[in-house]
Amino acid sequence: MKPWIALCQDTFARSLKRGTFLLAVLSAAVCAQAQTPVTLFGALSNFDVLNDTKEPAYGFEIELHGVSSVGGTFNWNRFGAANIVPFQGGVYVRYLSGYDPATKQYLTATPAAVDFTPTNGHQCVLGTLNYQTSGCEHFGVWTYQNPTATYYYWLVADPANPGTLKRYGSPVSIPAPVWTVIQPAKPADPVQVAADIVAPIQPVAAFQYGDAQWMKVYKTEHKRKVGLDELVTDNAVVPEDPAQVETSWYLVQAKIGGKGKRNQKRNQGALGGGSQAVVRRYEFYKFAGTYDAITHEAICADALCNVPADAEVGNYIGAQMAAADLDGPAVVDLTVATAGSGLVTGNVGSIKCPGVCSASLNTGTSVTLTAAAAKGVVFAGWGGACQGTALTCTFTMNAATSVTASFKSSFTLSVNRAGKGVVTSAPAGIDCGGRGSCSNTFPQDAQVTLTAVPDPGSAWTGWGGACSGTALTCTVSMTKATSVQANFR
Template identity: 35%
Template sequence: MKRRYLSLAMVAMAWFGHSATASTAYGDLNNFDVVNDTNQPGHGFEIELDGVHSQDITYTYDWNHYGAPVIREDVDPSGNPRVFVRYESKKDASGAFLAYTAVPAAPLAPTDGHMCTNPAVNEGCEHFGVGYYGVPTAVRYNWLIEDPANPGSLIHGPAVNVATPSWVYNPPANGQPAQVVAAIQAPPPPAPEVAPPVPPQFGEAVWAKEIKTSSKNNQAVALKDLVSDDPNAPDDKNWLNDKPGDGIDVMPEVEMEWRMMQTEFAKLNDPKKPGGANGQLVAAAEDFPEGDEVVTRRYEFYKYAGSDATFDVESGEAMCDKVGADGLHGDGIVNVTRNDPARPGEVTSVPVDCSLEIVVGDYIGAQMAGFDAEAGLGVIDNLQEGEINQPYPQRTVVVGGNSPYSIDVTAGALPAGMTFEQDANGKHTGVLQGTPTAAGSFAFSIAVTDAANAAVNKAFVLNVIDPNHANPQSYSLTVAKQGSGSGSVSGNGIDCGQTCAIDLPAGTAVSLSATADTGSVFDGWSGACTGTDTCNVTMDSAKTVTASFAVAPKAYTLSVTVSGAGRVVSKPGGVSCRKGTCSKSFKTGKTVTLTAKPSRKHAFKNWSGSVCEGSTSTKCSVPVTQNQSVTAVFN
């Protein structure tokens, strides 16, 4: 039995500094918001992870304007493996892009992150993310923009400098509990193929402050819950992973020192500076006394606002690297190498009083992160397209749990030439692989059981295209949820919460149903559907549907009308109606049973109204989920 360790969320951050080409990002690596500041519409986003393979990629965040990403693996100029996770707009028959990310009409604040997670709006930011096994040697990010020299093709926009953290997990040994240490890394050097002839000595500078170590318990954290930008908002997802009142220990708030994040590229692997070298923000070790705890963290990030006088003219190092007690000015006097005005071409050392410099600039983001040493068994949400007679990228489909796994295809079939990888003992590893030999749209369902007998089921659609022949067009269907309440949406492979985006063949008739959770009500559809009935659409283009859920009121009104000679009473009590219309409020979530009692020499005919319509039974059960009107008809 082999435990699959998984980082549920890797922290990422926004970087600002002297460079005018850095894009803006907020959030965490698995779920981070990124603002389109390329000054032109974006048509996708690409994440490059060096030193890992395609089967190391686990969950991806698929609920944006582009849907599920395409994953491919190749090697860098030095022969090392690297993986690209590419979100890209599909095109219509004329070759025009079907999806885009707008240029913001005005600067976006970090607390506008809720807009980035709602595909029903397009305010200039998107939500992306990726999880993985292992520790990449570098992670790079770029917007995809249209190539002005070759319309219809996409090229990289300016680099988006989001940092990549690492989680070091130490299993229990010699009577000591397991531990995990989180370290946020400063930006990596440029990729070898795009590095300037004379690379800079120091990277971008930014302030990072860890303001919380949140609860530590064994409550699983869903990736989609780690998107909160306001943990104090009553209707926001609670990234803290605490369950008030359940007796689980909640760790106190911890504030670490301010730390400047700036990499000295020449000393990335300096053995004399372990731990916090090169701008790393290394957290205190977290004990896992039970071995199954989940750690979640929150970080805040701010621009480095020091003037040019605080930067070393030769290396670009920001010298005011401490924050004063006011959390705004620097601290101490430092010597800064500057150009000597009296001797052109030479430099001199100039003292700078950092306490006179405002070094902490604008707040640029809050990051939520989690680590689960014993990730529960799960499966990914979507599968990318394959191409006939071309190897499909080895793709981890089963995540977490205790490997090896047992995987059974319970409905449909995989494309010919595709299979789930097996080890030497005939057990499944959870990786989908092979070379599809037939084109088409293949729907199938799998049942997965791990070595600890945990089980999960999932339905997939895998489209295989043939570039030499016309292929059935497929379009992405994306479902979003909003509002103060909660609920689920299902139909045509959508099961949202879990699966909120899927590719479907053109012409597919879609029927979606919304079901509110207890204590919530469904308020209606927006986007491709409106109203409160079943959402019916045809996939003739990419579709986005938003379901709104609201917190249910504490009570609803039940109105009963008596037509004819008789009486209607309720259980629980409150209704005793002999003629006309009677009303009574009942607590939300209750079921009220109405009983029709005809008068002497009369008979009960039937009920009418939205509940029990046409029924001739003398009893009618009314769920208290909305205001209801019921009529009892007596002969």
């Protein structure tokens, strides 16, 4: 099915071609309200990895397919800045130790790992707890394009060529996800963002299956793009709380030369309103259970490999902190607060406060808020992005915006007149002309200024009641029902 925007455009074009101008106008109006497509701005991959080669490693290589350049790398490790080397169809990202030809020694090395699970100490990042001896490193890369395949290799010394490094064995078993942004079929439907993990192919002898590993997935979203340097263990942008678990356990295992039922795992969900980044943390552990003696397929205690038995979760392999930064309409938050008994409704975002008092809206959205006081209460005025006492307020969402609306108990101000003259009030509400009396309600504690203007041929003689004196103005504080006498002669 085509995305909604494409359908709109097709309908508009067909309508014009057929001469149905009215339908074309209507379809154009509907299309104008359709969602702006959400696209992938960048794919970020930042990961902890143990040196399981059982020997010192003098470098690390990331092999990216389907990309022509790299937007940035994570360089807080003992090897420093990465070297970027293009190849046909992709890019190598290489972290390399220096080499001293005189002593024939490499200048730095990642020691062979002692199996452990990183804690809040960030052992895998330069300068953190136990980093020098843990045998754990942290590497990362981000690209504007979405890599179609990613492979990781430890680099070790090549005895046949002093000063030269070579890959150690098979790729490291820390897959990186491939992101897919799925546009909605209808404008009311949310965008879907999917992340696909493909099981690393590690042939074992002549078996049909490679080694299996357990994977746990955490997920969160953010209303801003995230940076590569933020994707480290225990950083607030990385999901690690039990409440953020998306997949408790999943066994990934490659089937050599075919498509096995656990070759690939997709995690997919609707993009929340205003989200600009989806972040997932993948944790990988060795499968320590039983393998089929003929095929090497994992045989789990629960028969389905849905939940591992305690003895089936082996040593920690590493963690992948992956993010998809997304481009789409910039979204900002509107927050409304009320004081007193009254209701504020909005023309967009389902604002009906008290109750629904916030909304995430695209920048440039025109918002109209309307205040309605409860019985026996009056609207006292706006605060924040709205000002004044008019019952409606209109503004444009260019940034996060807050609005307050105050409602107060009301009291009646009555003005009686003797003689010919006019009495008006500020704020407006009292406008007594000719003869007789008039009244209006005002919020509690409102300061109401009355002004007397004699008719031609008439003279002002002074106030009575809650006002006194002969000045043409008088200010009344509305703490109760109040009566004022205005005398003209």
